[in-house]
Amino acid sequence: xxxxxxxxxxxxxxxxxxxxxxxxxxxxxxxxxxxxxxxxxxxxxxxxxxxxxxxxxxxxxxxxxxxxxxxxxxxxxxxxxxxxxxxxxxxxxxxxxxxxxxxxxxxxxxxxxxxxxxxxxxxxxxxxxxxxxxxxxxxxxxxxxxxxxxxxxxxxxxxxxxxxxxxxxxxxxxxxxxxxxxxxxxxxxxxxxxxxxxxxxxxxxxxxxxxxxxxxxxxxxxxxxxxxxxxxxxxxxxxxxxxxxxxxxxxxxxxxxxxxxxxxxxxxxxxxxxxxxxxxxxxxxxxxxxxxxxxxxxxxxxxxxxxxxxxxxxxxxxxxxxxxxxxxxxxxxxxxxxxxxxxxxxxxxxxxxxxxxxxxxxxxxxxxxxxxxxxxxxxxxxxxxxxxxxxxxxxxxxxxxxxxxxxxxxxxxxxxxxxxxxxxxxxxxxxxxxxxxxxxxxxxxxxxxxxxxxxxxxxxxxxxxxxxxxxxxxxxxxxxxxxxxxxxxxxxxxxxxxxxxxxxxxx
RNA sequence: AGCGGGGUAGGGUAGCCUGGAGUGCCCGCCGGGCUCAUAACCCGGAGAACGGUGGUUCAAAUCCAUCUCCCGCUACCA
Numbered sequence: 001x002x003x004x005x006x007x008x009x010x011x012x013x014x015x016x017x018x019x020x021x022x023x024x025x026x027x028x029x030x031x032x033x034x035x036x037x038x039x040x041x042x043x044x045x046x047x048x049x050x051x052x053x054x055x056x057x058x059x060x061x062x063x064x065x066x067x068x069x070x071x072x073x074x075x076x077x078x079x080x081x082x083x084x085x086x087x088x089x090x091x092x093x094x095x096x097x098x099x100x101x102x103x104x105x106x107x108x109x110x111x112x113x114x115x116x117x118x119x120x121x122x123x124x125x126x127x128x129x130x131x132x133x134x135x136x137x138x139x140x141x142x143x144x145x146x147x148x149x150x151x152x153x154x155x156x157x158x159x160x161x162x163x164x165x166x167x168x169x170x171x172x173x174x175x176x177x178x179x180x181x182x183x184x185x186x187x188x189x190x191x192x193x194x195x196x197x198x199x200x201x202x203x204x205x206x207x208x209x210x211x212x213x214x215x216x217x218x219x220x221x222x223x224x225x226x227x228x229x230x231x232x233x234x235x236x237x238x239x240x241x242x243x244x245x246x247x248x249x250x251x252x253x254x255x256x257x258x259x260x261x262x263x264x265x266x267x268x269x270x271x272x273x274x275x276x277x278x279x280x281x282x283x284x285x286x287x288x289x290x291x292x293x294x295x296x297x298x299x300x301x302x303x304x305x306x307x308x309x310x311x312x313x314x315x316x317x318x319x320x321x322x323x324x325x326x327x328x329x330x331x332x333x334x335x336x337x338x339x340x341x342x343x344x345x346x347x348x349x350x351x352x353x354x355x356x357x358x359x360x361x362x363x364x365x366x367x368x369x370x371x372x373x374x375x376x377x378x379x380x381x382x383x384x385x386x387x388x389x390x391x392x393x394x395x396x397x398x399x400x401x402x403x404x405x406x407x408x409x410x411x412x413x414x415x416x417x418x419x420x421x422x423x424x425x426x427x428x429x430x431x432x433x434x435x436x437x438x439x440x441x442x443x444x445x446x447x448x449x450x451x452x453x454x455x456x457x458x459x460x461x462x463x464x465x466x467x468x469x470x471x472x473x474x475x476x477x478x479x480x481x482x483x484x485x486x487x488x489x490x491x492x493x494x495x496x497x498x499x500x501x502x503x504x505x506x507x
Numbered sequence: 508a509g510c511g512g513g514g515u516a517g518g519g520u521a522g523c524c525u526g527g528a529g530u531g532c533c534c535g536c537c538g539g540g541c542u543c544a545u546a547a548c549c550c551g552g553a554g555a556a557c558g559g560u561g562g563u564u565c566a567a568a569u570c571c572a573u574c575u576c577c578c579g580c581u582a583c584c585a
Contacts, residue, residue, distance in 0.1 A: 014585060054585075129583080138583080189524075194511055194580075201509095206583050236585075268585040275583085295512095296579090333533090335520085338512075339578080346519075349534055357547055358533095365544035373543080415521065415532065422532085429549040434542070501545055 009040045011261040012050040014268060015097065015239055018078035019059045022085045023304060024330075024342050025265070025297045027314035031330050032294060032410060033263040034091040038464035039405050042484040048256060050243035051086055052097030053079040054236045056229075058210075061218035071218050075100045085314055090323050090467055097239050099220075105239065106220055107247035109230055112238050113223045115283030121167040127207045131159035164209040164222060166233070171278040172203045178287060184277055185290040187408055188337045191266070195273045206275065208234050237276045241285070258286035266293050292408055295339035312342055321506055324466035325351045331465050332414045348506040355503040359421045359458065365428060366451040367476050367499040373437055374448060379493040381446035390427055391490070394420055394454060398487050401461055410465075417461045424454040452477065452494045460487040469502055 013033045016026055030051065037049040055075040064071040079098050086093055099105050116122055129138040132154065139156055176199050178184050179192060186192035208231050209222050215229035222228040240262070245253040258280075262272050269291070277287040296303075299310045318326050329347050332354070334340030370378055383391070397420050404413035428451055436444035456477060463470035463481035474480055476499045479491075 017585065057585095127583090190512065197510060198581075201581090204582070208583095231583080232585080233583080265585070266579080270580090270582070271585070333520085341519085343519090346534085349519095352545095352547095353533060356545060361544060361547050363544095365548075367544095369543050412521065418532075425544095425548060426550095428543075429541075432541080432543085434544095437543090503545085505545065505547090 006044060006046040008048065008256060009037075009045040009261075010048045010050070010244060010256050010259045011037055011040070011263065012240055012243060012259060014262070014264045014272075015052045015054040015099065015236060016082060017057055017059070018053045018055050018075055018082065019057060019063060020306075021078070021081050022314060024299075024312040024314045024317065025304070026082070027085060027089055027326070028297055028330050028334060028340075029263055029265060029294060030086055030089050030091045031327050032292070032336065034089070034093075035327075035331060035410055035464045036261065036263070036292075036405075036408065037092060038467060039484070042460070042463065042481065044483065048095075048244070049091070049093045050095050050097065050240070051091065051093045052095070052099065052239055052243070053082050054232075054239070055079060055098060055100035056219040056235050057232070058215055058218060061216040065216070072100065088315060088318050088323060089327065092467075095243050097243050099235060099239060099242075104245075104247040105242040108238050108242040109220050109234055110223045111246055112241060112279065112283050113230075113234060115285075116166065116279060117223075119282045119284070121170065121282040122164055122208070123167065124162055125165045125205075125207075126160050127163040127165075128158060128160045130156040132156045161211055161214070163207040163211070163231075164225075164228060165205045166208045166275075166279065167282070168203045168205050168275065168278050171281055172199060174281060175199060175203075175274060175278055178277065179273065183289075184273065184287050186269075186273055187290060187292045190337075191269055191273075191291075191293045195269060198270065199274060203274065206233070207231060233271070233275055233279070237271065237279065240276075240288075258288055260289045262288055262291045264291060264293055266295055269293050294337060295335065297334060298339060298341045300343050301341055317347070321347065321351060322504075324469045325355060325503065325506070328355060328414070328466055331410050332418075334411065336408060336410045336412075351503065351506040354418060356505050358418060358425065359462070360501065360503040362421050362424045362428065362451075363455050363458065363473055363476075363502055364499055366424070366448065366455050367496050369433060370448050370452060370494065370496040371498040374445065376496045376498075377494065378445055378449045378452055378496070380490075381442060381449050383446065383450075387446065387450060390423065390450065391453075393423060394457065395488060397423075398457060398461065402484065405464075414465060417458065417465075420454060420461070421458055424451055424458075427451065427454075449494070452496065453490045456491055456494075457487045460484065472500070473502060 011033055013029050016022065033049060037047045040047045060075055061071045064074040067074065083096060086096070097105060131138050176196060179186060179196055186195060209228040210231050212227055212229055219229035220235055222230055240259050244256040244259070264272050272291050280287050298304065299312055302310055304311050329350055333346060333350060370376060397416050401413045401416045404416060428447070431447040433444040433447040436447065455473065456479060459470050459474040459479065460481055470481055476497045478495050
């Protein structure tokens with residue numbers, strides 16, 4: 001293998017259904033993936049970040065019919081909402097896949113299907129399911145409310161139809177082995193245990209198609225059998241192959257695959273950790289290297305739901321408080337792996353206390369001081385033992401931040417970053433450079449030299465979380481977020497511009 | 508029912524995997540200080556026997572067992 005190219009890192013979010021507008025939970029997943037992507041870039045990886053929308057569900061066809069519009073147009077419109085969100089949240093995606101567009105994605109299904117078929121893992125069988133005529137949908141037992149359709153309050157019929165099935169059962173042992181040995185690393189490990197546990201009780205084959213009639217002709221036809229439409233698995237899960245270029249640039253695809261990390265919600269673990277790797281094994285593709293599973297967001301302590309009417313539109317929040325504060329809140333206040341809460345009140349508190357009062361204030365007082373009292377320049381000063389101790393503490397924290405990021409503990413890493421800013425404020429306060437400047441200029445310069453370095457470190461470390469703010473901060477000291485390693489070193493001199501306020505108070 | 512996750516000061520959290528003084532963070536409360544800074548910042552204080560019980564250990568929030576409360580998942584639900 002040629003050793004000159006950068007290590008690649010392919011990471012992707014799941015693709016949301018477009019039959020409902022984005023909510024704050026979608027934003028969480030986008031930001032998580034983006035933070036990891038940006039961190040990996042700082043570490044020097046060649047990162048590819050994929051996202052998109054899942055548009056081939058029957059529900060789209062049904063609501064389009066109701067609205068009297070073409071399904072294509074409805075999808076286009078709703079997909080745009082998600083695209084607006086990923087742009088507004090400043091996600092650095094490299095590709096955005098729309099599964100209803102008859103291009104690479106449709107070609108992908110042919111490739112994947114053929115490969116699995118060639119392994120003898122696709123066969124026809126009668127599918128029997130609970131079907132609500134009103135909804136025109138099959139329901140899982142768990143989705144029913146007291147045995148009734150949650151929407152129509154009617155008893156669904158048992159309906160049979162001949163569909164294609166995928167031979168999941170054949171892969172049970174291989175899957176268990178792959179996950180137990182962390183060939184597919186499931187993060188956090190509690191989810192891994194869940195998955196293994198589930199598999200041990202036996203895996204059943206699953207259906208991978210629906211009749212064209214039932215699908216209302218919407219979706220991707222089964223390769224070689226236009227009377228059937230692909231069900232979600234070969235379609236939506238396959239998007240990861242599409243994004244990597246399987247149908248457009250096979251050479252690039254071969255370099256990109258396997259995917260290094262899936263970022264998904266807890267509700268779809270099974271499909272990503274079991275169905276999907278099995279399909280890949282069957283098709284002769286390498287399995288995903290890791291799957292990061294996040295929790296769900298409640299709103300003011302309550303489950304988000306349309307009927308309660310408490311669904312939070314992330315675009316509203318972004319418009320109100322700004323992109324970076326929202327990113328910060330999602331990463332810091334919501335545990336990376338567990339459920340978390342969204343609260344307007346907490347969001348304001350966090351902005352005012354942590355971003356404005358702690359981080360923003362430290363940067364502002366340091367840079368303002370340098371630009372107004374020291375002519376915008378500081379160079380290296382002789383450091384004493386106490387200073388070296390502080391520097392050592394900071395370096396130690398940088399190491400912890402790195403460790404936490406490597407362990408995908410995005411919230412804990414952010415906590416550590418704030419500690420650095422905290423130390424900075426304390427040091428500034430206790431050193432009182434505003435007094436020193438009148439008595440001992442060299443000493444004042446030394447304090448500011450250290451503080452400027454802390455600002456620089458903070459700029460690099462916060463970059464994955466709050467890219468525009470970090471770039472602005474680093475811009476005031478004529479730097480850019482180039483590499484994570486830079487956060488482990490001190491810079492020897494600074495040219496400082498008079499800073500603008502980094503974060504504004506939230507009212 | 509089975510499996511999994513949670514129960515840490517008034518509220519919210521981190522720590523638990525890889526035991527070692529209740530250690531930390533945000534809010535709130537009380538008392539001081541500072542004035543470089545976005546009424547921001549700093550210091551001190553009150554406040555928790557880390558859900559209950561039992562065990563392992565020199566040592567447990569951290570490991571084991573059991574009980575209890577909350578929340579998820581249990582197959583074609585993204």
